Amino acid sequence: MTLNLQEVFTEVAKRVPELGVEKKFKDLSALSGPPNPDWLDGRVLYEVYPRAFSEQGNFAALTERLESLKNIGIEILWLMPVYPIGRKERKGKSGSPYAIRDYFNVNPEYGSKADFKDLVRRAHRLGMRVIIDMVPNHVAPDFETLHRQPDLICRDAEGRPKRKVADWSDVVDLDYLNTHTRSFMAEVMQFWIDEFDVDGYRCDVAGLVPADFWEWVIPQLRKRKSDFYLLAEWESPDLHRVGFNSTYDWSTLRLLRQVFAGETKIDLLADWILTKSAIYPHNSLPLRFLENHDLPRARRLFSGEQLFAAMTLLFSLHGLPLLYNGQEIGTTHRPSLFEKEPIDWKNKDQRVFNVVRELIDLRKREPALSSKTYHFDRQALNRGILAFKKGEECKVIVNLTDRILPLEQNLISDVKTIVFDSKSAGATQNDLQRLEAYQAVIVKTLKD
Secondary structure (H helix, E strand, O other): OOOOHHHHHHHHHHHOOOOOEOOOOOOOOOOOOOOOOHHHOOOOEEEEOHHHHOOOOOHHHHHHOHHHHHHOOOOEEEEOOOOOEOOOOOOOOOOOOOOEOOOOOOOOOOOOHHHHHHHHHHHHHOOOEEEEEEOOOEEOOOOOOOOOOHHHEOEOOOOOEOOOOOOOOOOEEEOOOOHHHHHHHHHHHHHHHHHHOOOEEEEOOHHHOOHHHHHHHHHHHHHHOOOOEEEEOOEOOHHHHOOOOEEEOHHHHHHHHHHHOOOOOHHHHHHHHHHHHHHOOOOOOOEEOOOOOOOOOHHHHOOOOHHHHHHHHHOOOOOEEEEEOOHHHOOOOOOOOOOOOOOOOOOOOHHHHHHHHHHHHHHHHOHHHHOOOOEEOHHHHOOOEEEEEEOOOEEEEEEOOOOOEEOOHHHHOOEEEEEEEOOOOEOOOOOOOEEOOOOEEEEEEOOO
16 A cells, blocks of 8 residues: 555645644655654653652752662653743743743752753763753843843834633744844853753744744754753654754654544544654654643553553553653642642552553563564554554554454464563463454464
């Protein structure tokens, strides 16, 4: 079957309303994008909200937990913004960490610069990497540099600060038509590498910043650290062209939710996985997620066994899987961006924890799961089963329906062993003859 990539793209674009999802078809498969750091291979990105991660809500408490995170397989941390927060037009009591008051300091709620340096140093000693949120599009209205450089931000005809997104009332936009702004932000981005030895940036709403700024600044960052990782909060192949390793994948999550709701056919989900793989630069690493700080918890987005089917799929796609702190214990409460609401670590769903831990380990053990090759079984799709071969010896089989489905012999004739079963959070010795509702398995197959 030959896919019409543009038709699939157009159909999916109509179904995905999120800000930052590309709506214009672009095939950049002839491009390579930047080389990816070796330390990403088979790994998972773990998003930390320092305010919510612990009762203390500081760097020191996170530093104390590094070894326990490493023990469950977490080796790459993404810290949400660590900078001081603006007071003017602040939302809530504590304010959003994305309303930056000073790019060159740390939020005193979280500790000191020395505390943050210790966190990064300790993580590196454990073989872990640390990336931080870079917020290049906007700052708080009382951004401390504005009294010296008022031209850093966008203003209307009357000289009043303005913003692209009206609802973001606690921020104002930086003005990238101003060369001073570009130089200033380059200085900011170089500072955190030089001063704290961070390993990468997750760049907030990166597509709202001009592409030519990224083309100019990213080579400067990689001169300082050649394996520097860059993640864009935007879904577009263009951002790989200008130097990002990863971009967001809102669309696959949206389609999966629609499949579960009976609003989208399963074959469109399969076609989109293939299309996205085909039109992006060939070494791009999409960020795959079921939740993040902008979404409800996965335990709320997916009901019952759907969660485990979705998690298995997440860890079976090429790219970089994301876990948001607390997701690994199945917590249902999403901490507010504007208040202090610590995660309740004592209320752990043991089954969710076991599945997450096993999938993290399996992705490291089975490089095929990270590969970009997919061979879908079209006959299985027609029956509600998402089944695809990865590499030469790995196959993923997911029942996306609420029915028990027998497995046709042609689908399982090459199965050698089951290495993961969502029902048992690990390998199973049971014969594979049928799938329960939303059951997912990953199997090793006989070589062709």
